[in-house]
Amino acid sequence: MTNLKSFENPIDVLVAGANGGIGRALVKLLLEDTNVRNVHALSSKATTVNHDKLTTYVLDVGNESELESALANINRLTMVIVAIGMLHNSKGLSPEKSYKHLSPVDMMESLYVNTVLPAIIAKHVMVKIPGKERAIFCALSARIGSISDNRIGGWYSYRAGKSALNQIIKCLSIEARRTHSQTACVGLHPGTVDTWLSSPFQKSMAPNHKLFSPETAARYLLNVINHIKLEDSGSLYAWDGTIIPP
Ligand SMILES: NC(=O)c1ccc[n+]([C@@H]2O[C@H](COP(=O)([O-])OP(=O)(O)OC[C@H]3O[C@@H](n4cnc5c(N)ncnc54)[C@H](OP(=O)(O)O)[C@@H]3O)[C@@H](O)[C@H]2O)c1
Structure with missing residues (x-):
């Protein structure tokens, strides 16, 4: 169970x-958090999850008219992830190692997904966020997008896409x-998480490198979200609550 108690009113999440x-x-x-009132879930695929707090939308989020229609009946959001x-x-x-x-087509695709889609979502959801109560807009980014943290190079397009997202x-x-x-806008680095995205690269991880289950990562991220300070808006937070330098 998480406890998003820093939000004074019921939380409406997208x-x-x-x-x-x-x-x-x-x-x-x-869905399990009693502070959460509504969860709006946007995806390219249908979900099998059913819950009275959950509304699902299947769409191409990069298509602005589809995105506008999906959001049309949502009046209030105090958390966007x-x-x-x-x-x-x-x-x-x-x-790319x-x-x-480098391939122009692949670079464009990577920048589109990692940078353009979160930006277009921000364009359409900010109007749903109340101006004067605690709210969070966050996008999952990655430590790899930190330019000062880049010591080994490689992964050009993904790094650049996350730097641009930051x-x-x-x-x-x-x-x-x-x-x-009262809205903080932040990037979140989830750590290395056992998902489709990381699966081909897990075998080359250092033996002491942490690999989180998606549930563990989500728990850490919601704890970070609960503690985000308004004065740190614009930052990239890691899963443990530390701020990663740009
Ligand atoms: N896993 C890690 O180790 C790790 C580390 C650092 C950062 N991150 C970041 O965490 C976030 C979540 O990653 P994940 O590990 O959960 O990866 P994932 O399982 O591959 O999920 C990524 C999701 O992004 C959406 N997506 C991908 N391409 C899209 C497209 N062309 N159009 C619309 N939606 C698209 C899809 O959502 P739907 O299926 O709902 O459509 C997809 O399932 C990403 O931003 C990733 O960069 C992950």
Whole structure:
């Protein structure tokens, strides 16, 4: 059981990427939390989960008219979690070890999923967030998007997509100060999590590297969300609550 007690009113949540490994685990925990009133789950796939607090939407989130229609009947959101992201796909896109492997088409696809989709979701959900009560907009990013933390290189497009996402979140946090005085906009690094996204790369992890189950990661992330401070809006938080430098 999680306990999102830093929100004074019942929480209305939207999770995008709700059928990804981490997205699905977040939805499950949010549905169990007594502070949560509604969970709106956006996904490209239908879900089998049924719950009286849950409303599901199957759509292409990159299609703005589909996104607008899905959001049309939602009046209030006090938590938005974008759990969309892509490191590899079933069409052969995989992270580049060298600049020699860069492909314009694959780069565009990676930047589209990791940067453009969360930004377009922000464009359409910010109007649903009340201006004057505690609220959180967050997108799952990655430590790998930190430029100062880049010591080993590689994974050009994914790194760049997450760096750009961190910049989008920073811009959003600055703009939100004018219209949403109590909304924190942050990136979240979930750690390495046992999902489809990480599965091809787990065998090359260092033996002491932590690999979280999606449920453990979701639990850590909701604990971080509960403790986010407004003055840290624009930051990238890790699963343990520390802030990762840009
Ligand atoms: N797993 C890790 O170790 C790890 C580490 C650091 C950061 N992250 C970040 O955490 C987030 C969640 O990742 P995950 O591990 O849960 O991966 P995942 O199981 O592969 O889920 C990613 C989800 O993103 C959505 N998505 C991917 N491509 C899309 C597209 N073209 N259009 C619309 N939606 C698309 C899909 O959601 P639907 O199925 O609902 O449509 C997909 O299931 C990502 O942002 C990832 O970069 C993960």
